[in-house]
Amino acid sequence: MSVSHRRPVPLSKAYRLLNHGPTVLVSAAHDGKRNIMAAAWAMPLDFEPPKIAVVLDKSTWTRQLLEASGSFVLNVPCAAQADIVQTVGSTSGLERDKFQAYGLQAFAGELLDAPMLEGCVAWLECRLLPEPHNHQQYDLFLAEVIAAQADERVFSDGRWHFEGHDALRTLHHVAGGHFLKIGDPVAGKNLDD
């Protein structure tokens, strides 16, 4: 039995899980069905209470599930999961359960039923905000983050620290299964100081 490295992240720091622009996996469940898909277009929208924005195409089944349930999870995957991200980003879960098909392990959220994917490095449980104009016009979904967790090996005290954990670096999608992993720290100093 493996030791879990998941730790709660205070809501005031939840935006930092997405601040550096990783590609995410969006998961949702409704009425006994569940799905997970990849989305490169997600970002923080507010600090506290934390909010996020994510773009979800009308054709996706995950979108149907999250519109029905009013909630979803943003899972932040890592380099070790590149094949999983590419696969769940290019297949449909309408005809078969992707978790079963690809042997993906899921666990329950603290507050939501949406499946959270094992092996990711952060998880944000989200409650959809009712903004139908944005949904219809722009495929844009805004949500409040109601719980967050991260893998303490690479995120603690509100900071990412990937040194020594290359396989846990976040993925940043370019196109067509080509990703860049996040790299090394750079400090920026204020030129007035």
Added chain:
Amino acid sequence: MSVSHRRPVPLSKAYRLLNHGPTVLVSAAHDGKRNIMAAAWAMPLDFEPPKIAVVLDKSTWTRQLLEASGSFVLNVPCAAQADIVQTVGSTSGLERDKFQAYGLQAFAGELLDAPMLEGCVAWLECRLLPEPHNHQQYDLFLAEVIAAQADERVFSDGRWHFEGHDALRTLHHVAGGHFLKIGDPVAGKNLDD
């Protein structure tokens, strides 16, 4: 006189300049005044015509300028500019011109008057979409990308390629002047293949 490495990016590929989640600099001009600020919360919103979303706090002067002019530029800065990003992200341009104060070189866009910052690795000229509810309620601005350019040393044929150009790697803000630069490629393959 230095050779320019700026090349036009086809609008159909413009989303790829932001797809991997870099921190951006937002610049705008109106009525003889100009400003530039940092924003970590920006993402693509659509492919073609390309659209983007960016979050801009009510307190920022750049927001006032872009609301007045209806247009702005997203500049994608690089590791060599970390101090500039931190500085324009933590100072106000209301009382002095940041370009003059910090010796920043700007050039004109192909279609817009908003200043484009020399030394960045990509530039997206954007026309604001009239969505006042999103502005007021969420500080969220949606825009159509009407022209795009990139530094051909690190972006060509619709792909980023940073190998051999560490100083030109994009910046991804964590918090408080701590950035991560984008790292190396990872390929994801579809597990069904």
